[in-house]
Amino acid sequence: MCSRILGTRELSVKHTGENIRIAVREVLEEFGAWRPGNTYVTDNAANMKLAMKEKSWLGCSGHNLNLVLAHALRDNRDPDQSEDYMSEVLQQISVCKGIVAHVKRSRIQAKLDTTLKQAVSTRWNSILTMLQSVLCNTDNLKKLADEFADRTLQRSLLDVNVELLKQVVALLQHFDAATRLLSTDLTPSLHLVYPTKVQLTKKLQPQDGDGLIVNELKSRLMSRLEASFHIQPLHCLATLLDPRMKTGILSAQEKLDAVTALRALLAEVEDTDVDSASCEPAAKKRKLDQSPGCDFFADLFATTTSVVDEVDEYLNCTDSAADVLSFWQGKEETWPKLTQCAKWILSTPATSTSSE
Numbered sequence: 001m002c003s004r005i006l007g008t009r010e011l012s013v014k015h016t017g018e019n020i021r022i023a024v025r026e027v028l029e030e031f032g033a034w035r036p037g038n039t040y041v042t043d044n045a046a047n048m049k050l051a052m053k054e055k056s057w058l059g060c061s062g063h064n065l066n067l068v069l070a071h072a073l074r075d076n077r078d079p080d081q082s083e084d085y086m087s088e089v090l091q092q093i094s095v096c097k098g099i100v101a102h103v104k105r106s107r108i109q110a111k112l113d114t115t116l117k118q119a120v121s122t123r124w125n126s127i128l129t130m131l132q133s134v135l136c137n138t139d140n141l142k143k144l145a146d147e148f149a150d151r152t153l154q155r156s157l158l159d160v161n162v163e164l165l166k167q168v169v170a171l172l173q174h175f176d177a178a179t180r181l182l183s184t185d186l187t188p189s190l191h192l193v194y195p196t197k198v199q200l201t202k203k204l205q206p207q208d209g210d211g212l213i214v215n216e217l218k219s220r221l222m223s224r225l226e227a228s229f230h231i232q233p234l235h236c237l238a239t240l241l242d243p244r245m246k247t248g249i250l251s252a253q254e255k256l257d258a259v260t261a262l263r264a265l266l267a268e269v270e271d272t273d274v275d276s277a278s279c280e281p282a283a284k285k286r287k288l289d290q291s292p293g294c295d296f297f298a299d300l301f302a303t304t305t306s307v308v309d310e311v312d313e314y315l316n317c318t319d320s321a322a323d324v325l326s327f328w329q330g331k332e333e334t335w336p337k338l339t340q341c342a343k344w345i346l347s348t349p350a351t352s353t354s355s356e
Contacts, residue, residue, distance in 0.1 A: 001185065001186050001187055001325070003185035003186070003349075003354060005355075006027050006028070006030075006031055006033070007027040007030075009023060009027065011023055015047055016047060017046075017047045017048070017049070017050025017051040017053070018051070020047055020048065020050075020051035021052070024040075024051065037056075038055065038056065039057070039234070040055050040056065040057045040058070041057075041058045041059075041060055041348065041349055041350070042057070042059070042060060042352055043059070043060050043063045043352065043356075044059045044063055058232055058234060058235075058348070058350075059230060059232075060350075060351045060353070061182050061193050061196070061350045062124065062179050062182055062183050062350075062351035062352070062353045062356075063351070063352070064228050064229045064230060065124075065175055065178060065179050065182075065229060066124045066125070066179070067224070067228040067229075068175065068224040068225050068228045068229055069125065069127065069128075069172065069175055069224075070121075071224045071228065072217075072220045072221045072223075072224040073089070073090070073093065073127060075090050084216075085213040086213075086216050086217065088161070088164065088213045089164070089168055089216075089217055091159075092131075092160070092161055092164055092165055093119075093130075093131070095159045096130055096131055096160070096165075097118070097119060097130065098156055099116070099134060099141070099153065099156045099157070099160070100116040100117065100118045100119075100130060100134065102153055102156065103116050103141070103153065104116065104118065106150065107148070108141070108144045108145070108150065108153070111144055112137055112140055112141075112144075113140070114133065114137065115133070116130070116133045116134060116137060117129045117130050117133040118130060124179060125172070125175065125176045125179060127172070128169065128172040128173065128176055131165055131172070132169055134160070134165070135162070135165055135166065135169060138157070138160065138162060141153065142154075142157055145157060164213060167211075167213075167214050168214075168217065171203070171204075171214070171217060171218065171221070174199075174203045175200070175221075178200060179351075179353075181196065182196060182350040182353075183350075183353035183354070184349075185349070185354050187323075187325070188238075188324055188346040188347070189349055189350035189351065190234070190235065190238040190345065190346060190348045190349065190350045191235075191238035191239050191242040191245070191324060191346060192350060193231065193238070193239075193350050194231055194236060194238075194239040194245075194249065194250070195245060195249060197225065197229055197231060198249060200229075201222070201225065204218045204221055204222045206218060233257060233258070233261060234345070234348065236250055236254045236255075236258045237258045237261050237262060237265075237345055238345050238346060238348070239258070240255065240258040240259065240262065241324070241328075241341075242324050243314075243317070243320040243321065243324070244320050244322075246314075246315065259315070262311055262338075262341060263311055265341045265344070265345075266310065266337050266338060269337040269341060310335040310336075310337055310338040311338065313335065314331075314338055319331075324346060325346065328342045328346075
């Protein structure tokens with residue numbers, strides 16, 4: 001896997017979809033990289049979608065995960081709702097924000113072994129980072145509040161529900177782990193998008209011992225996961241190309257659609273794109289086709305012709321590997337065209353995190 005920065009440009013004109021499309025094309029044309037087969041991964045902004053409307057486009061999975069948390073942890077409570085358990089979570093977040101802001105303005109920040117971190121809307125998972133920083137400093141903050149006779153901090157610390165914060169942090173850590181897993185440049189990641197959603201869905205299932213507040217938070221996160229973390233056909237196709245996940249994870253319809261798409265892609269691979277040593281020489285084929293009686297017995301001979309179906313062979317193969325690229329490298333001579341398709345698909349990143 002290779003990652004290259006081709007350009008960082010100031011766009012002086014209005015950031016419309018058309019202007020963005022022109023700017024992107026100009027950069028890619030400089031490097032001979034403006035090609036019809038490109039797949040573009042960007043954030044979900046309307047102007048970016050418009051710029052790529054006629055291209056193969058995927059929304060960044062990292063942005064999508066961030067949207068899940070941003071919307072789930074937003075204060076949009078119904079004032080007429082008598083029991084809103086999410087208010088407890090939102091209150092704890094508010095209390096922690098107040099503590100961090102206060103400490104940063106005081107001498108106490110310099111006395112901490114690890115400084116408190118403020119939640120910033122443009123920084124992914126920053127609410128989690130803030131809550132973690134408060135949790136790990138709770139004891140020291142209490143001591144320093146007493147030492148400096150800081151009544152404001154003392155009162156704020158009394159409002160901190162440590163046990164609830166631990167539960168919230170434990171839940172949000174799954175999303176942080178998923179974001180980090182998908183934000184890689186040196187290894188394939190597109191095939192992990194679908195499994196990521198499967199695993200997060202499992203983590204959000206109610207468990208014995210969950211309180212009403214945690215259950216409400218899980219329900220809210222699950223709702224936003226379904227609304228914001230989208231699985232596209234290309235994600236399913238990439239999942240199919242991971243030998244560890246080609247069975248058992250995709251639904252029957254998703255697998256059927258992915259196999260159909262893979263066969264269509266396979267038809268686009270030219271013989272010159274694969275190792276010619278693995279293919280029968282064309283001259284030999286023509287010589288056989290011109291043998292006497294070939295046309296007369298065509299319907300009989302057709303049943304004895306062995307045509308390698310690389311897709312079927314792959315689907316029936318039990319070989320696997322922890323490194324998906326190593327697997328396909330080892331199959332390059334066995335399934336040359338399918339290996340080329342795997343390279344095309346798996347080279348698409350799941351996120352645009354590094355450019356952000």
